[in-house]
Amino acid sequence: MKITFACFCRFWFLLALAGLISMLPFSKIVISISEMVLSAAWALQRFDVAGLGQLLKRDSRLKSALMILPYGLFFVFKSIAAGFRDLYRNKPALVFLSLYLLHIAGLVFTTDFDYAMKDLRTKAPIFLIPLFLGTSKPLGRKWFDAYLFLFLLALIIGTLMYSWKIYSVKYIDIRDVSRNVSHIILGLELALGLFIMAWFIFRKEFPAWSKVLFLLISSWFIVYILYSRSFTGLAVFAVTVMILLPILVFRQKRPGLKVLLAIVMTFVTASAFLYTRGIIKEYYTVHPVDMNRLDSLTSRGNPYMHIRSGYMTENGNYVYLYCQFGELKEEWNKRSRISFDSNGINGEKITYTLLRFLTSKNLRKDADGVDSLSPAEIRAIERGVPNYLFLYNLGMKSRIYELLWGYEMYKHTGDPTGYTLMQRLEFWKASLGIIRGNWLTGVGTGDMNEAFQQQYVKMNSKLPPGQRWRSHNQFLSIFVGFGLFGFLWFLFSLFYPAFKLRGFTDYFFLVFMIIAILSMMMEDTLESQMGVTFITFFYCFFLFGRKEYDRI
Numbered sequence: 001m002k003i004t005f006a007c008f009c010r011f012w013f014l015l016a017l018a019g020l021i022s023m024l025p026f027s028k029i030v031i032s033i034s035e036m037v038l039s040a041a042w043a044l045q046r047f048d049v050a051g052l053g054q055l056l057k058r059d060s061r062l063k064s065a066l067m068i069l070p071y072g073l074f075f076v077f078k079s080i081a082a083g084f085r086d087l088y089r090n091k092p093a094l095v096f097l098s099l100y101l102l103h104i105a106g107l108v109f110t111t112d113f114d115y116a117m118k119d120l121r122t123k124a125p126i127f128l129i130p131l132f133l134g135t136s137k138p139l140g141r142k143w144f145d146a147y148l149f150l151f152l153l154a155l156i157i158g159t160l161m162y163s164w165k166i167y168s169v170k171y172i173d174i175r176d177v178s179r180n181v182s183h184i185i186l187g188l189e190l191a192l193g194l195f196i197m198a199w200f201i202f203r204k205e206f207p208a209w210s211k212v213l214f215l216l217i218s219s220w221f222i223v224y225i226l227y228s229r230s231f232t233g234l235a236v237f238a239v240t241v242m243i244l245l246p247i248l249v250f251r252q253k254r255p256g257l258k259v260l261l262a263i264v265m266t267f268v269t270a271s272a273f274l275y276t277r278g279i280i281k282e283y284y285t286v287h288p289v290d291m292n293r294l295d296s297l298t299s300r301g302n303p304y305m306h307i308r309s310g311y312m313t314e315n316g317n318y319v320y321l322y323c324q325f326g327e328l329k330e331e332w333n334k335r336s337r338i339s340f341d342s343n344g345i346n347g348e349k350i351t352y353t354l355l356r357f358l359t360s361k362n363l364r365k366d367a368d369g370v371d372s373l374s375p376a377e378i379r380a381i382e383r384g385v386p387n388y389l390f391l392y393n394l395g396m397k398s399r400i401y402e403l404l405w406g407y408e409m410y411k412h413t414g415d416p417t418g419y420t421l422m423q424r425l426e427f428w429k430a431s432l433g434i435i436r437g438n439w440l441t442g443v444g445t446g447d448m449n450e451a452f453q454q455q456y457v458k459m460n461s462k463l464p465p466g467q468r469w470r471s472h473n474q475f476l477s478i479f480v481g482f483g484l485f486g487f488l489w490f491l492f493s494l495f496y497p498a499f500k501l502r503g504f505t506d507y508f509f510l511v512f513m514i515i516a517i518l519s520m521m522m523e524d525t526l527e528s529q530m531g532v533t534f535i536t537f538f539y540c541f542f543l544f545g546r547k548e549y550d551r552i
Contacts, residue, residue, distance in 0.1 A: 005049045013041035013136065014143070020537065021151050025158035025189055027180050028529050035128060042132045046079040086135035092497030093134025093544050099493050100127035106482050109444030116446025122529050125536045133540040138547045147541070148196050155193045156217060158186070159224040166228060177228070181530045187233020188519050189534065190221050194237060195244075195511040197221075199550065231399045232522065238272055240514045247510070251552055279400045287316045287362075298324050298366045312408070314359040314387060327367035328354065335370065338382050346384030348418070356386035415462040424472050424522070426463055430455045431476040442483035451480065470527070474520035477527065497543060506549040509542040 016037035023030040052075050056068065087094055103123055110116045139147070162177045177183065197214040200206055206214075225233045245265035252258040291308050298304060307320035329340040332354060344350050355365055357377070363369035373381075380391045386405075390398045406419025416422035433455045434443065443451040448470060456468045471477040479487040503509040516525070516535050525531040 005047065006045060009041045009044045009047070010137070012037060013045065013132075016041060018147065018150055020533070021147055021541075022154045024151065024530070024534055024537070025154050025181055025186055031529070031533055035125065038132050039128065042083060042136065043076060043080050045136065046082040048075050048078065051075060083131070083135050087131055090134045090544070092500045093130045093540070095493050096497045096539065097127055097130040097134075099490065100124075102482060102486055102489055102493070103445050106442065106445035106486070109441050110446040111444070112446040112450060114446070115449060116444070119445055119527075123526065123532050125529075125533045126526070129533075129536045129540045130544065133545040136545075139545055140547055144546045151189075152193055152196060152217065155189060155221065159190070159221065162186075163224055163227060182528065183228065183230060184232045184519070184523055185525075185528075185530045185534055187225060187230035188236060188515055188525075190225055190230070190233050191237040191240060191515055192512060192538065194218055194221055195240070195515075196508070199507055229399045231403075232519070236515055236518045238268075239518055240511065241268055242272075243514050244511060248552065276400065279397050280404065282316075283401055283404045285316050286313050286318075289318065289321065294321065298327060298364070299368055300327065300366075302327055302366070304364075304366070314356050315362070315389070317359045317362050319355055319359045322364040322366065323355070324364075324366040325351075328365055328370060331367040331370040335373075335378055336382060344382050344384045348384045348386075350381065353381050353384055353386050357381050357388060360387040360389065417463055417467060423463065423467065423469075426461060427469060427472045428476060430459060430461070430468075431471040431473065431480055433459065434480050435476070438480070438483060440483045440485075442479065442481045442486055445481060448477070448481050470524055472523055474523065474525050474527075477524050501543055502549075503543050505551050506542065507552045508550060509539075510552070512538050512542055 016034045019034035020031055020038070023034065052071055055071050087097070100120075100123060103120060103126075107113070107116055165177050197218045201211045201214050201218075224230075225237070242265070245261055245268070249258055249261045249265065252261060291306075294304070294306050296304055302324050305320075305323045305325070307323070312319040328351075332340045332350070336350075338344060338350055340350055340354075342350055344353055354370070357380075358365050358369045358373075363372060377388065377391065385391050387398065387401065389401065403419075403421050406416075406422050410416050410419060410422040410425075416426045430452055434451050438451070452470055453465075453468060456463060461468065471480060475487070475490075478490045482490070498504055498509065498513065504513070516539070519525045519531075519535075523531070525535055
């Protein structure tokens with residue numbers, strides 16, 4: 001087989017594509033390198049080697065040597081121009097790429113150009129990936145499957161690495177486990193991986209042993225999501241299942257399979273509801289205490305403090321009953337390297353964390369309570385673990401407990417600090433406040449940070465300065481930045497290509513879009529390099545990057 005220059009460029013294009021998809025669970029740096037290689041390979045794919053040779057042959061050797069660089073650059077620019085002409089003919093890809101042009105247009109209303117330039121660099125994949133995949137030769141079935149397998153392999157390796165880190169180092173903040181990729185983005189990738197394997201399991205051409213293997217891998221992904229307490233990953237997966245199953249039932253022509261899918265849908269929905277309701281009921285079940293018969297002295301003869309009006313409970317036990325702070329301080333300082341009056345590793349007061357942890361075990365807050373703690377539990381309290389369930393039960397129960405605790409604290413104090421869901425409500429409140437004052441044009445590409453800081457001051461927000469973040473909702477974020485017309489164009493550029501190419505009748509694209517939209521409702525998914533790369537790559541890969549669709 002003769003290897004041409006075009007084949008050579010295509011090889012590097014496919015290799016860079018493999019580097020990009022395999023590094024989504026791992027590395028920003030390798031993804032950036034892959035994008036640069038993709039850029040070079042794409043720019044040279046249409047390079048007219050024969051035309052360059054003919055030009056050089058017409059000239060003398062000296063002139064050819066002097067002109068090879070100018071001629072070469074001319075043909076490179078000619079190749080790039082041909083690529084943009086191909087993009088112009090691919091209207092859906094061009095419309096999606098216009099999301100990046102929207103951010104450029106937002107410079108008109110920007111005063112902070114330093115941040116605007118940083119934002120444009122971060123979102124460069126929105127320009128590059130639809131340009132590359134929308135104008136290059138689409139992948140056949142074998143290549144498409146091979147890239148999906150590579151993505152699944154990367155997820156397997158990544159989850160094994162991260163689970164070992166969780167086990168060996170005992171991370172409490174999951175964000176510290178995978179520093180190069182957000183735990184939220186990893187959860188979205190795992191959710192997508194589960195649906196990819198579900199499709200392979202039902203593909204007839206795969207042998208039985210491979211389907212068993214896919215089932216085992218799927219089980220491992222679910223175990224990891226639970227083990228790492230990836231609430232976003234589990235919630236997105238569960239909601240996607242509940243949205244997808246009715247669609248499959250509606251479109252299914254075989255009566256038997258339609259009934260089976262309807263049963264599965266009912267079972268999954270009921271199980272999720274009953275499981276969540278059971279945890280909520282358990283959380284709000286308070287162990288009865290006779291307030292008139294409380295012990296007044298510790299085993300060492302010191303008086304207890306009982307705050308009977310305290311509303312806070314931990315695992316059904318009142319936090320501010322049986323407190324003897326003198327004994328707590330003395331015994332804690334004997335056993336811990338962090339002072340009782342200091343902050344723990346996570347920034348929370350040791351005093352507060354210790355009270356909650358002892359209460360969660362139904363221990364009294366005195367010397368005997370601290371003395372009964374194991375060395376591992378002492379280390380956990382130092383890291384900010386407030387409940388023993390969070391240490392020994394890394395499943396979703398502890399995550400739901402955290403959300404409920406945050407809700408109760410916000411309800412009684414009005415302070416959302418440190419509580420994920422309540423902080424999001426504060427972010428959304430700030431976003432709506434900015435939108436009311438800038439609903440037509442938005443604040444511009446680079447001024448969103450400053451606009452949010454000003455809005456938090458207006459609101460007299462109780463969030464500390466270090467946690468006064470942006471929308472954590474991509475739709476609100478777009479509205480804040482670009483106003484009403486920018487928001488409408490964002491929706492158009494997101495959905496028009498899919499409707500034009502009937503993407504919502506394709507299994508992979510439909511699943512991905514449900515995941516993407518759900519993520520954008522809870523996160524600024526397009527505001528980080530890994531998030532924007534994940535969304536943009538799979539959007540273009542499933543919609544523009546292959547020859548045939550998997551219609552459902």
